[in-house]
Amino acid sequence: MKRFNTLILWTVIFGLAFIAICTAYTIQVGNSQTGRKYLVEINRILHQVTEGVPPKDIVLNSSGSGAVRTLDWIRSDAVPQELERFFEGAGLNNREEFTIRPIYEDQELSGYLRFSYPPVKDTTRTILVMDIVLLIALGGLVGLLLYVKLQIIKPFHTIEELPYALSKGQLKAGLKESRSRFFGKFIWGLDLLRETLESQQQTNLSLEKDRQTIVASLSHELKTPVAAIRLYSGALVQDIYDSEDKRKDCARLIGQKAENIETLIGEIITASVSSLQNIEIKNREFYLGEWLKRLLYSHKERLELLKIEWTIGSYADKLLLGDPDRLLEVMDNLIENAIKYGDGEHIRLSFQEEDMRQLIMVENTGTPLTPGELPYIFTSFWRGSNAEGKKGNGLGLYICKQLLQKMDGDIYAEATGHGMRFVLVLRY
Known part of the structure; x- marks a missing residue:
């Protein structure tokens, strides 16, 4: 059971680590696919401008690898209204985003370059959905492991102790009722077996007690005829009786006592081997x-x-x-x-x-x-x-x-x- 608990704990740890790695990777990929392309292109264009290439002569990357769609130039001494409209993004598609960079010549502001590019995709929602799906999957896996633990592993651990206890004669501790669809009926059957064995044990103890009682009682009754036989036989050996009739009476008494002993021995044997509970x-x-x-x-x-x-x-x-x-x-x-x-x-x-x-x-x-x-x-x-x-x-x-x-x-x-x-x- 402890090993299975450790397995569940490590599953949770590795699952959370996997979700964290997937989230970090998604953020990294999203940034590389959205932000870095247009930034690289903007830096390339700014480098060309600083090298003296007029903005109107700059050719945008048409291979599709860059993310800058349009390039607009306005001088710094333009009419304020035009500058304002320029900064507000006049002439651009509403679905596009833009950024404006100042251009200097001889450390003096000569104008502004406006770069437009596709809107940066917000990966937050994607990451959130992905994390939720992964958490649900992790929760389902942990739930499955807990189900296996409660419905299979735990009942099995309960079952595996009972045969060992029965082999040791420990019949008092019963099994609790279980609704396990896998082991419920089996546990009930084992507990019924335990109760049967316990009942049989009590019956055997009672029978053994009865047998001991009757054997002890009959054995005690054996003492009287045995003592009489010893007495009569001793009298015959010592030739105490002086008449033949008395010796015959003594021998007859020994025979009677021997018959009594034979009867008592038969009763002892019967009491020792018979069992009323086994009568069909x-x-x-x-x-x-x-x-x-x-x-x-x-x-x-x-x-x-x-x-x-x-x-x-x-x-x-x-x-x-x-x-x-x-x-x-x-x-x-x-x-x-x-x-x-x-x-x-x-x-x-x-x-x-x-x-x-x-x-x-x-x-x-x-x-x-x-x-x-x-x-x-x-x-x-x-x-x-x-x-x-x-x-x-x-x-x-x-x-x-x-x-x-x-x-x-x-x-x-x-x-x-x-x-x-x-x-x-x-x-x-």
């Missing part, structure tokens, strides 16, 4: 009836083996908008929770329309959560008071909510007098 959602239209057939096929036989009563309320078959596969995953999670945390007696699906939305309600009998726990039920890694002694990491309902929100829907929970109800909100 393919929203499309689907019929509620066809989706329910898939749901029944997945769970009917299992619920019958568990002897859990399963009822489905009446519904109007209609087109819904969402991802039917992901919606099945949500329902799988809800039914699994109903089996795990319910009393194993009854699960019911019912349907309702409200505010141009389709509601699907999943209810199970059992002990409901307390009102104070409901606000946290969809929080990641949170588990309710009814989760004691049951496997889980507190991510199931959190994932359900995230999936439904990606489908432009939602989910919320209610405690009923005899159990829990989860309400799914879908578009149609």
Whole structure:
């Protein structure tokens, strides 16, 4: 940018110098073409007169190189009226100019010579017009350079800093809006890219925080079974138990603790490699009836083996908008929770329309959560008071909510007098 500013400054300096040179040259040429020709001719004639050539015998230059057109002589002792008329230019063309020079003989005034010549051209107007034209041209050139600076160079300098900043992870400083016809849309696109990267960075930080939380939590849970295994194995090595039955019980306990560790390690691996934000959602239209057939096929036989009563309320078959596969995953999670945390007696699906939305309600009998726990039920890694002694990491309902929100829907929970109800909100 500084180099371009220097270029503009030197353009102005050289432009003004060029105008000054052209003006001086024009003045010089004008003087040489108007004044010097007739002055040279007058001096030649005066020299001839001083040499004794009578004025009437002087021949004017007829080649056209001289500028004197006529030569008039009057004696100094002429009638005053004639002298006056002579000095006023009587007998000359109005378009001609003249000059009068005295002639002396023996240091006495003998008469006057009058020289007429074409009027001297006034070059002032020509010079003024020329200077104005050149100044306009210079102003146009400087204006063009300023336009290039403001519309091309300056936006480009703004752009060239952003990729370097992005490579350093500096995502906070945005680009100002630009109306540049050359880079406006490009700058907008770069700023949109910056915002996307910033959003992705925040998402990655949040995911990393969640992963660290669950890994730390599960790692902490590993300490208890590891400590028990060390204790039991040490007892076996030291032959503390005196009966075979006690040694078998100890070995069985070691196996159970090993299974616990295996389960916890699996959960740690899952938490370390999975990313909820990367789950692909393919929203499309689907019929509620066809989706329910898939749901029944997945769970009917299992619920019958568990002897859990399963009822489905009446519904109007209609087109819904969402991802039917992901919606099945949500329902799988809800039914699994109903089996795990319910009393194993009854699960019911019912349907309702409200505010141009389709509601699907999943209810199970059992002990409901307390009102104070409901606000946290969809929080990641949170588990309710009814989760004691049951496997889980507190991510199931959190994932359900995230999936439904990606489908432009939602989910919320209610405690009923005899159990829990989860309400799914879908578009149609």
